[in-house]
Amino acid sequence: MTATAQTAEEHGAAPRLAAMPEDWSRALAVVAHPDDLEYGVASAVAEWTASGKEVTYVLATRGEAGIDTLEPAEAARVREAEQRASAAVVGVTEVEFLGHRDGVLEEGPALRRDIAAAIRRHRPELVVTLNHYDTWGDAPGSPWNTPDHRALGRAVLDAVGDAGNRWIFTDQLELDGVLPWPGVRWVAVAAAPTVTHAAAVGEEAARKGLASLLEHRAYIEALTDEDPEAYARSIVHGGLDQYAQRNGGRRAVAFELHPR
Structure with a gap:
């Protein structure tokens, strides 16, 4: 335990988060649904x-079961379009959908x-995913997480190892012409109950993050009667x-970081 962490714990405060690594050039963000990253x-x-x-998005589903008032095929069309627009706001040009059922x-x-297969194609150094634990938060009675999030996050952690092993999913190497990729150095789990690292966020990135969530307007309007901008602002900001208190006063996105 560092002296800083020890001092913080002695005063009843959570220890300061470590800075997210920055010595990488490619990241792959893998989540279950459109809007998970936003x-x-x-x-x-x-x-x-x-x-x-360079950041690429991979989504396991098209979110077709996410809007009660829309038939799945139409919901999938709407939500895929919203996700592509949302990604573009934050500088992501490549978005893939794996086609699993929502x-x-x-x-x-x-x-x-x-x-x-996606890891082998894109060859990231950092893989980002979402909370795969049973609950959101670690306090007794914390809200229950969804089955898709739990399954997806755990599969991501396992697939990182699979991607580097030439004897697992060998058909991809033979038919698709991809090579094993053992180059993932970290997996970062967002919104985990216990976080370890922080990515500091400035004013412009916060503005883009808010605008990115607002691109999911059809989903937000189906989810809540609250004004979409007020809702999105409360979530993102x-x-x-x-x-911020655990990151030297700077706003941040926090992750549970798993070195590989």
Whole structure:
């Protein structure tokens, strides 16, 4: 334990978060649904792309089960378009959809196979995903996480290892012509109950993160009667402010970082 962390704990405060690594050039963000990244991570993505880093989005589903008032095929069309527009706001030009069914993602070889293939294609040094734990937060009675998030996040952590092993999913190497990729150095889990690292976010990146979430207007309007801008602002700015005290007073997106 560092002296800073020890002092913080002695005073009843959470220790300061370590800075996210910056010595990388390519990241792959893998989540379950359109909008998953925009509830916080997008502001960090805006910082990364502004500094010249390359970020690609991979979504397991098209979010077709996410809007009660729209049939799945129409919801998928709307939400895919919203996700592509949202990604563009923060400098992401490549967005892939794996085509798994929304709401019934299954942790297992099929999902791992598709994620490993994406890792092998894009060859990232950093992989980003979302909370795979049972709950949002670690306090008793914290809100229950969804099955898709739990299955997807765990599959991502496993698929990173699969992608580097030439004896797993060998058909990809033979038919698709991709090579094993053992070059992932970290997996960063956003919105985990216990976080370890922070990506500082400036004013412009925060503005882009907010605008990115607002591109999901059809989803937000189906989700809440609150004014979309007020809703999005409370989510994005509230999340960035949450970890400022543990990041030297600077707004931040926080992650649980797993070195590989």
